[in-house]
Amino acid sequence: MTDTLVRRTPWPESASRAVVTPLQPSVVYAAESPDALDDQYEGRAPGYAYAREGHPNADVLAAKIDAMEGLSGGFVTGSGMAAVAAAAMGILRAGDHILGANQLYGRSLRMMSTELPRMGVMTGLADPTDAAAMAAAIRPETRMILIEIVSNPTLRVADLHGIAALARDRGILLAVDNTFTTPRAIRPADHGADIVIHSVTKLLAGHSDATLGYVAARDPATNDRMRGFATTLGLTASPFDCWLAERGLYSFDLRYDRAEENARILADRLDGLPGMRRVLYPGRADHPDRDRAAALLGTRTGNMVTFEIDGGRDAANRLVRAARNIAFAPTLGDIGTTLSHPATSSHRALSPEDRAALGLSEGSFRVSVGVEPADLLCAEFEAAIRAAAS
Numbered sequence: 001m002t003d004t005l006v007r008r009t010p011w012p013e014s015a016s017r018a019v020v021t022p023l024q025p026s027v028v029y030a031a032e033s034p035d036a037l038d039d040q041y042e043g044r045a046p047g048y049a050y051a052r053e054g055h056p057n058a059d060v061l062a063a064k065i066d067a068m069e070g071l072s073g074g075f076v077t078g079s080g081m082a083a084v085a086a087a088a089m090g091i092l093r094a095g096d097h098i099l100g101a102n103q104l105y106g107r108s109l110r111m112m113s114t115e116l117p118r119m120g121v122m123t124g125l126a127d128p129t130d131a132a133a134m135a136a137a138i139r140p141e142t143r144m145i146l147i148e149i150v151s152n153p154t155l156r157v158a159d160l161h162g163i164a165a166l167a168r169d170r171g172i173l174l175a176v177d178n179t180f181t182t183p184r185a186i187r188p189a190d191h192g193a194d195i196v197i198h199s200v201t202k203l204l205a206g207h208s209d210a211t212l213g214y215v216a217a218r219d220p221a222t223n224d225r226m227r228g229f230a231t232t233l234g235l236t237a238s239p240f241d242c243w244l245a246e247r248g249l250y251s252f253d254l255r256y257d258r259a260e261e262n263a264r265i266l267a268d269r270l271d272g273l274p275g276m277r278r279v280l281y282p283g284r285a286d287h288p289d290r291d292r293a294a295a296l297l298g299t300r301t302g303n304m305v306t307f308e309i310d311g312g313r314d315a316a317n318r319l320v321r322a323a324r325n326i327a328f329a330p331t332l333g334d335i336g337t338t339l340s341h342p343a344t345s346s347h348r349a350l351s352p353e354d355r356a357a358l359g360l361s362e363g364s365f366r367v368s369v370g371v372e373p374a375d376l377l378c379a380e381f382e383a384a385i386r387a388a389a390s
């Protein structure tokens with residue numbers, strides 16, 4: 001290091017090129033001259049200046065998710081919540097109103113109840129399975145509607161077409177968090193969504209080793225506004241996380257299809273086991289939104305299964321202890337099956353009465369089904385549920 005300037009060692013030349021996307025962790029980019037920097041900032045030449053403003057690994061990943069969603073100009077953020085924040089806080093002003101679905105992801109609900117009101121944005125919640133209830137909650141100041149298509153953990157299916165028609169008629173932006181459904185099941189922009197959001201952390205990246213988000217709007221000016229907010233507030237994604245997520249995306253379709261098939265098999269196997277009160281899966285004939293799921297998602301009814309057993313907390317503890325090969329972890333979309341208990345994780349802030357109103361008890365579990373052999377998975381759950389009932 002003593003006989004050269006620090007940044008002088010050249011990159012080895014090669015007549016061939018790498019097959020894998022290079023990982024570029026550089027925070028800064030050296031320009032050739034002030035004129036060249038002018039060209040870059042004024043859009044006459046492509047290039048990067050500072051990683052908070054953008055970097056190649058984020059752009060490669062965003063372009064791939066854009067293609068999956070049928071959108072363009074989307075960008076990647078440091079988490080799914082950063083993407084939700086870029087959509088809400090990058091667009092709304094004090095005095096605006098945002099209407100959310102009443103079963104949004106927990107932190108999105110927290111943003112609605114705490115952060116947005118603190119900044120002078122009014123918020124409301126309504127049931128997205130009922131477009132009339134959503135319409136009744138709209139105010140003159142409503143500027144955005146935020147929904148998920150399949151709710152967590154009760155797996156209710158939103159009336160996407162009813163809500164999209166409402167948003168279009170009233171000139172309200174419709175933002176859809178497509179994390180649970182993914183573009184494999186539905187592309188919200190093809191059904192009237194103005195903004196599409198992902199927690200890339202979940203099924204898209206798929207390996208529980210990268211925390212990332214994605215957001216894109218159909219309107220380029222809206223994209224620019226959200227991107228400007230994300231750059232200024234530093235919602236930037238790490239190049240390494242983007243690189244990992246891109247690697248994960250190449251197997252996304254395969255993982256999704258296998259996990260969905262497993263979910264369908266597991267849901268049917270759970271039904272009828274001792275102490276089983278109910279099984280919720282949008283592809284089952286007994287699901288309350290089965291017809292809407294079929295109309296919106298076809299057979300793409302996802303990898304999430306929710307069930308409820310008898311016996312309260314004691315039975316719940318027995319089940320988790322017996323399911324030793326299933327990670328009891330509050331995430332979803334990993335290649336491995338994970339099990340979560342809403343009463344002590346995602347929904348722990350709610351009173352037992354409020355949980356009961358959503359249909360959740362101490363016996364409720366949500367399963368994010370992975371890609372394991374279905375027979376092993378079913379045997380593990382069957383044994384755990386028998387142990388819980390004994």
Ligand SMILES: *Cc1c(COP(=O)(O)O)cnc(C)c1O
Nearest residue numbers: 079080081105177179199201212
């Ligand atoms: C996990 C999740 C988020 C938040 O994503 P993070 O990457 O954890 O910040 C947002 N929406 C939904 C539906 C999620 O499941």
